[in-house]
Amino acid sequence: MSIGNSPEDERPFEDERVEADREEARPSIGRVLQQARIAAGLTVDDVSSATRVRMNIVRAIEADDFTSCGGDVYARGHIRTLAKAVHLDPEPLIDQYGDEHGGRPAPTPAAPLFEAERIRPERRGPNWTAAMVAAIVAVIGFVGFTMLQGGDDSGNEANVAEGATPGDSASPTKTKKPADPKPEPSDSAIAAAPQDKVTVRVVAADDRSWIAAKDHNGRMIFDGFLKQGDSKTFQDSSKVHLVLGDAGAIDLFVNGKKIEENFQPGSVERLTYTKGDPEAG
Numbered sequence: 001m002s003i004g005n006s007p008e009d010e011r012p013f014e015d016e017r018v019e020a021d022r023e024e025a026r027p028s029i030g031r032v033l034q035q036a037r038i039a040a041g042l043t044v045d046d047v048s049s050a051t052r053v054r055m056n057i058v059r060a061i062e063a064d065d066f067t068s069c070g071g072d073v074y075a076r077g078h079i080r081t082l083a084k085a086v087h088l089d090p091e092p093l094i095d096q097y098g099d100e101h102g103g104r105p106a107p108t109p110a111a112p113l114f115e116a117e118r119i120r121p122e123r124r125g126p127n128w129t130a131a132m133v134a135a136i137v138a139v140i141g142f143v144g145f146t147m148l149q150g151g152d153d154s155g156n157e158a159n160v161a162e163g164a165t166p167g168d169s170a171s172p173t174k175t176k177k178p179a180d181p182k183p184e185p186s187d188s189a190i191a192a193a194p195q196d197k198v199t200v201r202v203v204a205a206d207d208r209s210w211i212a213a214k215d216h217n218g219r220m221i222f223d224g225f226l227k228q229g230d231s232k233t234f235q236d237s238s239k240v241h242l243v244l245g246d247a248g249a250i251d252l253f254v255n256g257k258k259i260e261e262n263f264q265p266g267s268v269e270r271l272t273y274t275k276g277d278p279e280a281g
Contacts, residue, residue, distance in 0.1 A: 030064035036086035210245030254278035
């Protein structure tokens with residue numbers, strides 16, 4: 001007979017220690033988001049501007065403080081938004097949040113749907129009285145219109161009989177030509193940009209991308225997303241600063257000349273252009 005714990009009794013404690021070590025080895029959600037943001041070359045201000053999530057909430061999430069999110073549903077939404085902004089797959093982070101904060105939120109119960117179905121009003125039959133009144137009004141209107149047309153035609157025939165000669169023929173009715181459609185703007189408008197200014201056109205050719213543009217004083221001209229196919233043109237007296245969230249999806253035209261840069265998909269580029277021949281800063 002042995003004294004103390006047997007090897008079988010000690011095994012559960014070893015499994016718990018292995019599991020605890022595994023949890024400690026996994027980086028936190030906030031740490032993963034912060035490292036991805038730094039690797040993408042973005043500041044907290046950049047991420048806040050791109051996602052519309054307030055800066056204090058971004059900082060709190062990177063510090064693994066989710067109390068300011070307003071609940072688990074909003075916390076998951078913020079995690080998904082921030083992960084996409086720094087080019088991460090959000091699903092592993094959302095699963096990790098569920099493991100650490102009690103799983104996914106419960107689904108909405110279906111009882112209210114059945115209640116709404118139960119109190120739906122019954123469908124009524126057609127209103128034949130209103131239909132008959134509408135038909136009578138239509139007949140009266142048609143008869144009156146026909147009488148007016150007949151009077152006009154007789155007057156016209158009398159005028160023709162009095163003023164026409166055997167050799168006269170009726171003149172053809174003139175029709176107005178449709179207005180020529182306005183030509184769509186093309187790159188020639190960019191080529192004709194003023195020489196004393198810098199003109200930059202940004203086109204989201206392959207995918208949507210977040211764009212920020214500032215003038216030579218550092219004042220923000222534009223901050224937002226361009227959907228695929230959209231374009232924006234910026235102009236300043238001396239200098240335009242750009243930040244491209246996904247430079248590989250963008251076509252650039254500066255002072256009438258296309259910029260032939262081999263930007264990679266998903267890369268963040270900070271560029272500056274001046275007057276004359278395009279020069280990237």
